[in-house]
Amino acid sequence: MFGICLDHVREMRPHIHCITNYVTANDCANILLACGGSPIMADCPLESAEITALCDGLLLNTGTLNPDKLSAMKLSGMTANTLHHPVVLDPVGAGASGFRTDSVRNLLKEIRVDVIRANLSEIKALFCHETSSHGVDAVSSDVITEKNLPEMAEYLKSIAGIAGTVIAVTGQIDIITDGNQAFCIRNGCSVMQSVTGSGCQLSALTAAFLTANPEQILLSAAAAVCAMGICGQTALAHLLPYEGNASFRNRIIDAVYHLDASALDQQADYIIL
Amino acid sequence: MFGICLDHVREMRPHIHCITNYVTANDCANILLACGGSPIMADCPLESAEITALCDGLLLNTGTLNPDKLSAMKLSGMTANTLHHPVVLDPVGAGASGFRTDSVRNLLKEIRVDVIRANLSEIKALFCHETSSHGVDAVSSDVITEKNLPEMAEYLKSIAGIAGTVIAVTGQIDIITDGNQAFCIRNGCSVMQSVTGSGCQLSALTAAFLTANPEQILLSAAAAVCAMGICGQTALAHLLPYEGNASFRNRIIDAVYHLDASALDQQADYIIL
Amino acid sequence: MFGICLDHVREMRPHIHCITNYVTANDCANILLACGGSPIMADCPLESAEITALCDGLLLNTGTLNPDKLSAMKLSGMTANTLHHPVVLDPVGAGASGFRTDSVRNLLKEIRVDVIRANLSEIKALFCHETSSHGVDAVSSDVITEKNLPEMAEYLKSIAGIAGTVIAVTGQIDIITDGNQAFCIRNGCSVMQSVTGSGCQLSALTAAFLTANPEQILLSAAAAVCAMGICGQTALAHLLPYEGNASFRNRIIDAVYHLDASALDQQADYIIL
Numbered sequence: 115m116f117g118i119c120l121d122h123v124r125e126m127r128p129h130i131h132c133i134t135n136y137v138t139a140n141d142c143a144n145i146l147l148a149c150g151g152s153p154i155m156a157d158c159p160l161e162s163a164e165i166t167a168l169c170d171g172l173l174l175n176t177g178t179l180n181p182d183k184l185s186a187m188k189l190s191g192m193t194a195n196t197l198h199h200p201v202v203l204d205p206v207g208a209g210a211s212g213f214r215t216d217s218v219r220n221l222l223k224e225i226r227v228d229v230i231r232a233n234l235s236e237i238k239a240l241f242c243h244e245t246s247s248h249g250v251d252a253v254s255s256d257v258i259t260e261k262n263l264p265e266m267a268e269y270l271k272s273i274a275g276i277a278g279t280v281i282a283v284t285g286q287i288d289i290i291t292d293g294n295q296a297f298c299i300r301n302g303c304s305v306m307q308s309v310t311g312s313g314c315q316l317s318a319l320t321a322a323f324l325t326a327n328p329e330q331i332l333l334s335a336a337a338a339v340c341a342m343g344i345c346g347q348t349a350l351a352h353l354l355p356y357e358g359n360a361s362f363r364n365r366i367i368d369a370v371y372h373l374d375a376s377a378l379d380q381q382a383d384y385i386i387l
Numbered sequence: 388m389f390g391i392c393l394d395h396v397r398e399m400r401p402h403i404h405c406i407t408n409y410v411t412a413n414d415c416a417n418i419l420l421a422c423g424g425s426p427i428m429a430d431c432p433l434e435s436a437e438i439t440a441l442c443d444g445l446l447l448n449t450g451t452l453n454p455d456k457l458s459a460m461k462l463s464g465m466t467a468n469t470l471h472h473p474v475v476l477d478p479v480g481a482g483a484s485g486f487r488t489d490s491v492r493n494l495l496k497e498i499r500v501d502v503i504r505a506n507l508s509e510i511k512a513l514f515c516h517e518t519s520s521h522g523v524d525a526v527s528s529d530v531i532t533e534k535n536l537p538e539m540a541e542y543l544k545s546i547a548g549i550a551g552t553v554i555a556v557t558g559q560i561d562i563i564t565d566g567n568q569a570f571c572i573r574n575g576c577s578v579m580q581s582v583t584g585s586g587c588q589l590s591a592l593t594a595a596f597l598t599a600n601p602e603q604i605l606l607s608a609a610a611a612v613c614a615m616g617i618c619g620q621t622a623l624a625h626l627l628p629y630e631g632n633a634s635f636r637n638r639i640i641d642a643v644y645h646l647d648a649s650a651l652d653q654q655a656d657y658i659i660l
Numbered sequence: 661m662f663g664i665c666l667d668h669v670r671e672m673r674p675h676i677h678c679i680t681n682y683v684t685a686n687d688c689a690n691i692l693l694a695c696g697g698s699p700i701m702a703d704c705p706l707e708s709a710e711i712t713a714l715c716d717g718l719l720l721n722t723g724t725l726n727p728d729k730l731s732a733m734k735l736s737g738m739t740a741n742t743l744h745h746p747v748v749l750d751p752v753g754a755g756a757s758g759f760r761t762d763s764v765r766n767l768l769k770e771i772r773v774d775v776i777r778a779n780l781s782e783i784k785a786l787f788c789h790e791t792s793s794h795g796v797d798a799v800s801s802d803v804i805t806e807k808n809l810p811e812m813a814e815y816l817k818s819i820a821g822i823a824g825t826v827i828a829v830t831g832q833i834d835i836i837t838d839g840n841q842a843f844c845i846r847n848g849c850s851v852m853q854s855v856t857g858s859g860c861q862l863s864a865l866t867a868a869f870l871t872a873n874p875e876q877i878l879l880s881a882a883a884a885v886c887a888m889g890i891c892g893q894t895a896l897a898h899l900l901p902y903e904g905n906a907s908f909r910n911r912i913i914d915a916v917y918h919l920d921a922s923a924l925d926q927q928a929d930y931i932i933l
Contacts (some may be wrong), residue, residue, distance in 0.1 A: 148631055361914050
């Protein structure tokens with residue numbers, strides 16, 4: 115089910131316009147290439163709409179945000195909406211500053227977003243008017259556990275319903291929901307939190323999956339999250355005893371490069387609530 | 388013949404001022420260090436000319452371009468011209484937007500460039516008023532093959548003649564020409580296309596080779612392209628079965644670090660047309 | 661002695677606000693995660709003070725400086741001072757341009773900095789009105805050797821006294837001094853100079869150590885420098901024959917990930933002058 119979404123990425127080779135932060139842009143580009151997509155990074159308002167029109171899908175990531183980048187996001191988002199290109203938003207740091215939170219909220223008013231890929235703190239900051247975000251990481255109280263899973267799934271379904279978009283919240287357990295169904299994914303491993311931008315990379319991957327499967331937004335977003343988790347597990351299995359988070363970062367992308375549909379389907383560990 | 392160009396780089400340890408994109412800046416810096424050069428990244432118009440004057444060579448890469456970066460490029464380019472420092476231009480994304488194409492064309496009017504290192508789509512967008520560029524990758528019709536090699540070599544010779552500069556077009560086969568001679572290089576491997584910024588890295592390498600061999604522009608540009616291709620092959624030979632494009636990226640730079648003149652000369656695979 | 665500083669980092673998990681360059685931001689983020697810290701990169705003046713207030717410590721790195729980034733540094737620096745958050749300054753490129761040198765000098769006038777982590781050329785450019793800096797690397801005459809060590813230690817003590825801050829100068833031998841005591845550290849290896857941003861990474865590490873040990877500025881800065889050196893040696897020991905500076909870069913961060921207090925204490929190689 116997930117595997118065919120990956121096959122579509124490799125067949126289509128979607129061009130993804132990424133307006134993203136400078137911290138993890140290189141990793142986002144390499145993970146897009148690894149999955150079979152093609153990245154184009156451009157964040158200048160003077161060209162962003164034109165670049166969007168040339169591509170097949172759009173990724174908006176609000177890390178290292180500034181007013182120019184924000185203008186580019188608006189122009190590109192509107193272009194993508196007009197052209198019916200899938201749009202993924204990664205609201206990095208929402209809740210960490212008024213500028214970041216307000217900017218993301220305004221983006222959501224002006225642009226139709228297909229998937230918001232975030233951590234729980236960012237989702238709460240955007241939709242629950244809480245400011246529990248401690249920078250870019252989910253605060254400890256914002257953790258999805260086996261115990262609170264049913265409750266969290268319902269909670270995120272209600273937010274997805276209000277937002278009118280698919281929400282993909284990643285953490286110990288990942289929940290991807292369109293308001294009706296919730297995929298709860300148990301793939302992944304804790305070392306992934308020690309890699310800067312593993313969330314950014316997942317958002318890029320999600321953009322590629324969505325763009326190659328535009329009729330299956332929820333399914334392809336879940337497939338991307340699951341693929342990332344499986345690749346984290348594969349990377350961990352290949353990690354030498356003396357290797358740490360830097361090598362792990364490379365091995366995740368390497369694993370995406372080698373992932374195929376059958377491995378994705380066989381190793382997927384999820385329930386639907 | 389190529390080997391001595393590399394020796395000169397390691398002897399001179401040229402300081403290369405790079406005005407480049409934030410996606411691949413780290414890799415460009417590390418490949419410059421790997422070949423024996425020394426990178427200095429600075430893209431603010433308030434200091435760019437001064438930094439250029441302090442260095443030995445200049446790299447202009449138009450990825451993630453914006454008006455400030457463009458101003459810095461102009462100031463630095465003019466300074467480099469005045470001081471007779473070699474200048475390499477990588478017109479990333481030319482043809483992908485009006486802003487990008489116009490900016491590069493204006494740069495070429497205002498600055499004397501020694502080598503343009505690009506893919507075929509970008510060259511066409513700049514010199515043939517075609518807009519076939521699909522983002523930053525060469526479109527499929529813009530491929531140099533064994534079959535069209537003689538025709539392509541003549542075509543690029545004519546463009547180099549018009550442009551009055553050496554043109555280094557990389558692809559399945561690489562062509563480096565000053566309008567009279569064309570080095571056609573068969574080193575390299577297809578996995579290199581799965582590494583973001585392998586072209587950017589090559590342009591940085593080219594800047595180091597040129598700067599250490601200022602009297603041999605064509606030869607040193609061909610040597611740099613050939614070195615990159617050989618290092619791609621070396622990297623592939625060292626790649627473990629489960630390693631993909633992220634590890635490959637590191638292994639290319641590692642291979643540059645270990646490359647010596649004799650290996651470069653022995654493994655060079657090219658003809659001159 | 662140094663080991664307990666590392667333990668404190670892993671216990672506290674300090675959030676470090678980094679205003680830094682785009683060339684090495686990813687490596688700085690990953691080394692912070694490796695040591696047990698948590699990086700937040702944000703360089704827009706519209707939010708920088710707010711982000712600083714949310715974090716525990718501040719890193720200012722002047723690579724790829726521009727006026728916006730500089731404004732953000734001032735606002736964040738003043739906030740950090742008000743909140744008594746430790747501040748580390750890495751004056752990348754001081755001496756390389758008037759803009760860079762003046763900007764850093766102004767920062768030092770407006771902000772109380774706890775540690776300046778730099779190379780000798782940058783320190784001289786800032787405090788001795790010399791302009792010997794050749795870009796971002798220390799010029800060859802600016803080398804601390806066994807022979808000139810006592811003289812250099814006294815020299816840097818006097819500068820630290822004038823500056824009223826701890827100075828951590830790294831090179832073949834590292835000297836960290838508060839004006840009274842000077843830790844002279846012999847850990848590290850020469851390959852580290854072939855990794856772009858190894859200095860930037862150390863500055864990020866220093867910010868984490870300082871923030872988790874706010875009562876022990878000199879000691880924790882020396883511990884960070886020593887930790888980086890030891891990790892360079894560990895990385896070298898794990899380097900395969902065909903691996904070069906790119907793999908070495910990853911292995912340093914990997915080594916930080918695995919470093920523990922006892923290894924840090926046992927492998928520390930230093931004298932106090």
